[in-house]
Amino acid sequence: MKFKLLFLLVVSNFSMLMAQSSSNSGVISGKIIDKNTKQPLPYVNVSVLEDSKIITGGITQENGSFSIKGLALKKYTVEIQFIGYKKVTQEITLTENNKSIALTTIAIEEEAVQLAGVEIVKERSTIEQKIDRKVVNVGKDLIASGNTASEIMNNIPTVSVDPQTKELSLRGNSNVRVLIDGKPSNIDAAQLLQQIPSSSIKQIELITNPSAKYNPEGMSGIINIILHKNSQEGFNGSINSGVTFGITPKVNSALNLNYKVGKVNFYTNYGFNHGQNENNGYINSFRPLFENRQEFGGTNLNTSHLIKLGMDYFIDEKNTLSFYTNQNIVDGSGLSFNSADFQNALLRDSGQKTDSDTENYTQTYDLAYKHDFTKKGETLDFQANFSNTKSPEDTDFELTQNNPTSTRFTNNDIKRDTDYLQINLDYVNPLSETVKLEIGAETRLQKITNDFDETISEPSETYNRQGNSYFEFTRNIHSFYANLGKQWKKWSVQAGVRLEQYEIDGDFENVVTSSNPTENINDQSTIKDDIFSVYPSLFFNYKASDNDSFNFNYSRRVDRPSIGQISPIREWTTPLIESRGNPSLEPQFTNSFEVNYTRTSKIGSVTTGVFYRQINDEIGRIIYKNPDNNNQDIISYDNFDDNSALGTEVSANLKLAPWWSVNASTDVYFKTVRGTVQNANTQEQERAEADVVIFNARMNNNFVANKKLRFNLFAMYRGRDLGLQFEREPMYRMDIGSTYTILKGKGSITARINDVFETMNFGFDGNIPYRQVGAFYWESQTFYLGFNYMFGGGKNNALQRKQRDQNETQGSGGLL
Template identity: 55%
Template sequence: MNLKLILVCLFGTMVSMQAQNSAKPTLLETSGSISGKVIDKKTNQPLSYVNIVVKEVNKVVTGGITADNGTFLIKNLALKNYTVEIQFIGYKTVSKAISLTTESKIVNLNTIPLEEDAIELKGVEIVSEKSTIVQKIDRKIINVGKDLISAGATAGEIMNNIPSVSVDPQTNAISLRGNSNVRILIDGKPTNMDAAQILQQIPSASIKQIELITNPSAKYNPEGMSGIINIVLNKNSKLGFNGSLNNGVTFGKTPKVNSSFDLNYRAGKFNFYGNYGFNHGQYQNNGSINSQESNRESLMNFDMAFKNTSHLAKVGLDYYINDTNTFSFYTNQNISRSSVFGTTLMNYDDNTIDDLLQPFDSKSKNYSQTYNFDYKLAFKKAGHNLELEANYSENDSPEDALYTTQNLTTGNNNSFTNQIENLGKNTIVNLDYVNPLTETTKLELGLESRNDNTTNNFSLNNKYSSNFNYERSIYSAYVTLGKQWKKWNFQAGARLEQYNAEAIFKQAGEADGKFKDDILSLYPSTFITYNPSENNSFNLSFSRRVDRPSLSQVNPIREFSTPTLDSKGNPDLVPQFTNSYEINYTKKTKIGSITSGVFYRRIQDEITRVIYTNPENDTKQILSYSNFENNNAYGVEVSGNLDFKKWWSANISLDAYQKTVKGTIEATKGVFEFVSVDATLFNARISNTFKATKDLRFQLSAMYRGRDLGLQFVREPIWKMDFGTSYNILKGSGTISARFSDIFNTMQFAFNGERPYRANGHFKGETQTAYVGFNYRFGSGKNKAIQRKQRDKNETQGSGGLL
């Protein structure tokens, strides 16, 4: 009832403000306007996002930017004499003197051609020197600069340097604000590939920006308790032929290679672009688990070597049919091959229990493809448009593995093979409509259809063992209304979703397992922004989220097995719902900007990992999932983009999260009880950039992730320090970079557990490495900021839903 009351009051306020704004005839009678259209003098094509500056006696009065079709309109100007300057990077500035009088309140400058500036075209800079963090109404945007690119060869390594984000050093699983229930998007689209896998395959140089959407609006799918991480790949749109080349080698226990290039060609009504990334290398990981299970005390040692080769490409085009019609297409193609060879050694303290050695050799392939079509119709009114988008993706990932169990006491061997065929398909169709009802009010409507299908076949020793088919359909409609009133921005919306999921799991010799969900839900969202001054901004938001059980979480077929552990899903899981509240404050100072915030989550039926004794074999355990009791989580965050000196800048972030975890677990072998644990997690990061000369820079970064307490395990703290340097050559078109990661070799995953018996362990990956890379940028360099599709850029919110 409280939420409904808030929404009613909010909409009532909007209506009241609209009534107030509509009664201002006096202002209209005593003010004028300036309009026009800006084009490229050589191509006659419209130029979007050109700066229009209005000056009175050399003092800036107001301004604006051109729309997608090159037009601009500046209203509410006093009836005076002005100078209008048209400014755009790569072009000569044009000045126009105009006079607004009682007889001539409306001045149309008609078509204004801009001429290329040959001097400005000499330097081509595709990637900025320093990463910047921008706080918007519903997201935090990290524009990736050279400092972050040099901080890691892949997207996964970059993520460890992003505020609020953590990457598990053992599994590469990603979490946001201390929670792994986060949705990963690539160019605003979901992917069928495992997030941990694709983060290791995207070269850092192919990333344009990373968006952290902790409280998504009703416009976006509500999945992911902690929000959305959107990785936007480069799409260059400069006129002419432009691009960049990147090559790097990482030296660890074995060398690893990563290369990429970005190209685009823009002429006339067409823009062609593409990027390609290549990764190849071998990685090692080893560790141990010390188990104190009564009468079965043991030490389990793991030694694993991973080898991976991947190719990731994106190719696309934009066709600007005319000023009001745009067609776009792109495709992502990913091909990878990987292999894992390892051994598991079981040493029991009791000499009457046979020691075991289990070597395994697994080879897998992955071919994923995405095809995206988009059509956008722009109406005469600026910002008024209709957009239709269709996205199809497919992921084929077969696997072939050989396992051998060797009894070190008797000498007996037992081998078996696993053959897995896995195919996933995903289709999304969006229809979005945006209408600026007035200068201060914007309405957004949309429909979405999403269909997923996964089929899997598993053979044991070349004989059928199991298969399953999983289908999911989501049909949704959303509405958002944004309103600006003086220093306030309001936006409220709701998303209605019909969710259907059905799966059937078949196993040889067992009854079929079934899973089915049919849920109709409403997901409201509200955003309020207050800007008391240019240097201060407050933001309050609310959204309702859902985490539906994933395929791996509900699949009762055994996922993997060790001599003492089987992993499988739980088909009885139900979705967990989260009500998320957030407040942020951004302060701009002379040395940069600082953003601080607090959030609170109320979680219903939280889905959590559990481990318990196998009821059919008390010498083994089962790793699975379960719904625990309702939970609360809250936290604070502070991050800053600061320039302490001309030669020293830093990105700093601190965050702390508190959560109460409740649930029924196996406290001791065969004994279950209700347990409640209060846990606090602390994270800190700092990335310093030191500018020694115009072309020479040094980077020193460090991160710390604190102790994390769960119902059954305690994860020990993690920390590391990295050092890097970059040097510009070839008149700024080339950059040589080097990095030494994990200087003190401290990065490892370690845990301690007490339930259902005492256990502790650690895993250490190949984290101490040295990297050397070279980046070269070339092209004609004229900077033309053409429009990107709304959903591709994933920035449809703007600043409070207004123009």
């Protein structure tokens, strides 16, 4: 009932806003052509200024003409701007005797330099600090630092990727949402980042404290990855290809194509990633009477294809229709082993071999419509996004135990299927020059099914076991939001609220039949929840001068348990460790506060920020003994006590000399981790806490030797991290590389050595539930050789470029 009433209020407000109109009567019209070709230029920006302030404007039609109505009778400056052309201005005066002024045909001239207009990949990465996000423009230096999005994320300020689990974290927390071109994906973030070739990435947006206009999920905020696409006239594109040499070679390539003709713009992106990766590690456990050493190793061969096809249809200067589809295809196979050697001669040593085949096919379809009203800045956006993901897995295990020798064969056949539908409607209205209203509604419908079949046999003991676990989960979220922004002098403020109705329904069934009747199981359980939540947000910005600005913001956020965190179906297993979810897991809510200061100078900008999080029912990892197998630990999730975290970070984007530029960042996090752990001796759950200080630093240097040759030096340090059960040791690395420009500036060759001194590995030391130390290693030291080439030509079309850039970012800001 609350939502029906709220919906009626939103619709009523929306209708009143749509009815606004202007009573001014002055008109300015004209026509714009290319000075050299004499051809009319469509979509040119025409602005009307009063006392150097833009009060209204428009764009030219296909025939180059424009008409701006509803103007007061006074003096104005008409400003004409078009990417790739010189700016033109004219002074005009509207009076009672001359209410309509028709300017003569205006011929505008091209700028002398065209290359920058068609550049797709810059030499070096740059960082921009905006009011609500930090934008990393990905250059060739970052592309060369890794094959995939997962690998280059470790070079991004405040972002980290766990080298073993590939789990992504922002500001030291893994509760972060990942979007592609502002749109959600059904694929797990860790898996998704390994499928996207680094050369397909244009920008990475870090939105650490989103407003009410954004989806509130993810305590740490949002990471939005924007893929390449352009809107040049005619046919053009780029190709990026590289090979990474480690133990085995790995290929990373991307092709970007664009064709603009008339009112239609077609674009496509194809990314290909293929390679084999090797890893190994060990864990020494010192549990009394069960002391052992576990060794791990294996290879994984993955081939992924990421295809994006899209079209923009510019119906007229006020209406745009866009459509795109993503097709993501992944084939993977892996061979691995692990062994457990016990010091106690009465315990049986064991070894397990694993052979797995995995597939992942995700298809996404997105339709968007945008309408620009006559009033400048007033817009209406509609978007519908549907995706389906199928990810089957077939894994064989061979477990051998010694003294006496026996072999157990296990086959896991898993079928996963996910449907996701999201619909958004967003309206923006500048109520005045200083006040802006934003309202919107969103519906998200998700259905997931997971069918797990397991067969176990021990031929020597005529033992067999057949199990089936089936899990069906639906999650529906309906929300409304409103933001009101106000500017006055050096201050600006935005207040917002988001209302959400959250409904989940899950059914779990587990049936086991065995030659040992005591193992027979027939369990059924249901998960249901229905929550109404309010998420406020508040932003203040103070621009003390052209060089100094301050920002304060607050938002309430939520971390809802993922399917993997609540599914009781076993995720993976070894003889001594098993991973599974916790069906009773509750959502985690966070109140997030943030203060930032940005100082701009002739050599660049420096941003300093402090943040504080107050966390309720924090979700974290736990380890406890398997009640059905005393020799095995279970890794799962649980809600810990309320918690808090404090952090500070400094990032700089500086040009220290004409030949030397630097992107650098440092961050420090302070937090107290609280929760419950299991005592290894008594098997009882006990309260525990740990005070943690985490320090990270990165520096990316770019050196210009001459017009064609550049060098890059990157270094990072990730400090120790302390959890309730173990301490992660510090990690650090250094990379060096160079880029040489060829083919008259349209091509380049890049070479890079990653982890020069081979110092990057994951090591830990823990005491709960008993003493354990270990380390994991992977192919961190590699050599990359890549080639980039841009082809085609044409000029940017200002309207399309602007609208397409909005489509890329608006999904995270305006539609989610």
